[in-house]
Amino acid sequence: MHVLSPEDARLVDGLRAGDEAAFAALMREYGAGMLRVAQMFVSSRTDAEEVVQDAWIGVLRGIGRFEGRSSLKTWLYRIVANTAKTRGVREARSVPFSALAAEREGEHAVDPDRFIGSGERFPGHWGVPPQAWAPEPELLETETLDVIERAIQQLPPAQRAVITMRDVQGFTAEEVRNALDLSETNQRVLLHRARSKVRNALEEYMG
Amino acid sequence: MRLDRELACNEMVELVTAYIENALEPVDRERFEEHLVFCDGCDRYLDQMRATIVATGRIDRGRLPADLEERLLEAFRGWRAS
Numbered sequence: 001m002h003v004l005s006p007e008d009a010r011l012v013d014g015l016r017a018g019d020e021a022a023f024a025a026l027m028r029e030y031g032a033g034m035l036r037v038a039q040m041f042v043s044s045r046t047d048a049e050e051v052v053q054d055a056w057i058g059v060l061r062g063i064g065r066f067e068g069r070s071s072l073k074t075w076l077y078r079i080v081a082n083t084a085k086t087r088g089v090r091e092a093r094s095v096p097f098s099a100l101a102a103e104r105e106g107e108h109a110v111d112p113d114r115f116i117g118s119g120e121r122f123p124g125h126w127g128v129p130p131q132a133w134a135p136e137p138e139l140l141e142t143e144t145l146d147v148i149e150r151a152i153q154q155l156p157p158a159q160r161a162v163i164t165m166r167d168v169q170g171f172t173a174e175e176v177r178n179a180l181d182l183s184e185t186n187q188r189v190l191l192h193r194a195r196s197k198v199r200n201a202l203e204e205y206m207g
Numbered sequence: 208m209r210l211d212r213e214l215a216c217n218e219m220v221e222l223v224t225a226y227i228e229n230a231l232e233p234v235d236r237e238r239f240e241e242h243l244v245f246c247d248g249c250d251r252y253l254d255q256m257r258a259t260i261v262a263t264g265r266i267d268r269g270r271l272p273a274d275l276e277e278r279l280l281e282a283f284r285g286w287r288a289s
Contacts, residue, residue, distance in 0.1 A: 018287040020280070027279055031271040049275050056279050060286040108221075110252075115217040124215025129248030130255060139258055145266045152263075167263040173228065184230075192224035199259040 008072040015063050027056070030073060033169055034080045040161055041084035055083040074175070109196035133206045144205065151201035155194050162187060163194035214242045219249045223256050 014022025038048035114128040165171045
């Protein structure tokens with residue numbers, strides 16, 4: 001089955017023909033996402049950049065054999081992930097995700113102190129409800145996006161991996177489950193923890 | 208997922224992702240939505256989670272560092288010449 005978009009198919013053809021404009025376009029379309037994938041496996045920025053560089057060499061060598069059975073993005077990200085692993089730069093940070101999924105016990109999406117206590121009239125209801133945020137344009141300003149970036153960097157590895165793939169890179173729940181070997185529930189719980197923390201970081205920033 | 212009684216806000220906030228991902232049973236989905244009708248706090252919370260997802264989708268603003276782009280272009284030219 002071929003799943004290439006017409007745009008991706010055009011870029012692949014261009015790359016095969018040695019067209020530098022096609023290469024530059026591919027790099028600009030997928031390069032930042034590839035760098036982010038690399039950073040999921042290695043801790044230093046320098047290592048991640050080297051992984052991306054090696055991965056692109058792998059892409060150039062492999063493009064002739066690329067058959068479009070997966071989307072171009074999936075194929076590129078797989079090459080980056082494999083490059084990171086074969087370089088042996090995998091380290092403690094990339095412990096098995098399924099094992100880490102159990103870390104969630106005792107985590108709360110919202111600080112429990114913000115809800116009314118059990119001895120009172122509306123237990124579990126908002127004591128300190130969320131305040132209104134600025135309208136969307138402000139939410140998408142560079143400074144706000146940097147707050148999100150930092151919040152994601154501070155997440156435990158499994159949560160960071162899931163929110164990166166789902167919400168930053170736009171993979172489906174099923175693709176993430178397969179890539180990270182997670183159950184449906186664990187995928188969702190990790191995503192929920194991660195999103196909740198990013199929302200909390202935004203709330204703190206907006207407040 | 209199956210819930211067995213009226214939802215409190217501190218339960219709502221734990222179900223937001225299941226709700227957005229359409230993973231709640233129909234009866235629970237209804238219960239979740241009923242709570243939203245009378246609870247401004249949870250309604251706002253849900254909106255903020257959705258806004259968070261939208262904003263998170265924008266953090267990859269594209270360009271690689273210029274020096275990395277340059278190294279990649281050089282690698283490409285080397286490959287083309289080989």
